[in-house]
Amino acid sequence: MKFCVCIKQVPDVQASVQTGRMVLNAYDASAVEEALVVNEGTDDVVDLVLIGPSSATETIRKALAMGASNATHIVVESLGGLDSHAIAHILADHFASHEYDAILTGKQSQDSDSGLAGSMLAELLGIPFATNAVGLKAEGEDLVVTRQGDSGQEIVALKTPCLVTCSNDMNNPRIPSLKGIMGAKRKQIPNKEAASVSALTDVSKSFSPPGREAGVKWEGEAEELVSQLVSKLQNEAGVL
């Protein structure tokens, strides 16, 4: 299948302090991995597209090093004012002139947790889609998606062209090999301007929520620990 994966560069949320380190969105890394696995042993391409600042090239190279074919970099110096709606419109403009059997996105951005750009893009392109995929399989003209629903997994066959948003529970993305890294360094990454779009939502401020206070912590024998806990649950928390 001819795939294109939409990838985003996000701040590293794992770090306990804001380091400014930027990484490939974990959900998008899983999408790249899955496309590579589905296409293993074929000559079909796995292309990439990223909207972001010039400095996001390093993230594109990381995904190329995993084994992706070619990438387009839509340069936008700040993602700040762009919500999922705006991103979906820029991507839709890109796909107006590029044909794929399947477009993959992450199920959400790790930083904003919006989870919208993929399904918005599918609707703009008028193609069937499935969200929160944990498995993918090519079957003739169809892409068979296993998606995680509220109370179980649903297996849906999508007619191509289609779009799938991927969970990181799908796989463990490969670590690029040295050969992959060298190859990615040599690849040309064409830049492109973003279509002009507008956001429909606006973040006015971000702040630390009132944190939870750490409570009490006991060490000792199991019997002691349990009797202290049970007494607190009954007398202080009132939950028993």
Place this chain on the structure above:
Amino acid sequence: MNSILVYLSVHDARIKRSSLEALSRAREVGKASGMAVEAAILHSAAAEMASVAHAHGASKVFCMANPIFDSHLNAPLIAGLSKVIKMSSPRAVVMASTEGVKDVLGALAIRTDAAVLPDVASFYVTSDEVTCERPVMAAKLLASTTSTHPLVFISVRSGSYEVSEGETVGTVEEVAFDFDEATLGATLREIVQTTGDTVDLSEANVVVAAGRGVRDESGKALVDELASITGAAIGASRAVVETGLFPATAQIGQTGKVVSPELYFAVGISGAIQHVAGMNNSRVIVAINKDADAPIFDVATYGLVGDCFKILPVLNAELRKIIS
């Protein structure tokens, strides 16, 4: 234009509690800003559930009864909801942030020209603007987000509001729905239900969550026992779901579900931010971990430092005495 429409998700022929939480909040907001509250139920037995919607504050309930809505496919739900939204012509559409809703939200917004505020922890609606606070950066930050777009969708994290009843007497509007299955582009092959889910995780008052520390079947048996004694739903960390010991539907956190029970047991869970993002609104958190420095203790109300294989048998025996 001056109303709030609430889409009510149905599970097992019952309106989900998280949807009633969203409806209860919409009723309060509607009262404060002078907006009518309407509801939409899209399910083969929609009409039977309308009275529940009335009791929680919906003056009018749009019922769209078609068995295709029970199929878990997104295309019919998007088409059906678009039709109801056109009829109701609301200022805002409120829904619970379930996987089913996340599956349709983006496409529905494009089709009906709506802005979206997804997965919010709180919201307010006036005729000028819709405002909300939503967790971002794996719930390390809250972002105040606003939209002045004429139509705004809001999906609400479960547990953000309490369910409360209003005094509404309402009407029912049955809406016809025809869907040409030939235009679907997708077919449902199979639904693999997770078996043994006695209590719905996102609605549970008590959650017992297991992490990688719960190593094996014998650990799982201890966790199952604690859950059955306390009437809890069973949750899990991503690491332990990966081992296959617990189903993916049990996963709590940034990728998994958001829960906010009265009592949360974290057994053998380290407390990575992506896990904490899904449970830090629990009222009382009990952590059992053999590593005294595990970050889970930073959010735990009560922390037990020790081996869960030693602690759980004692805890289970003690709780069994008290609860039975």
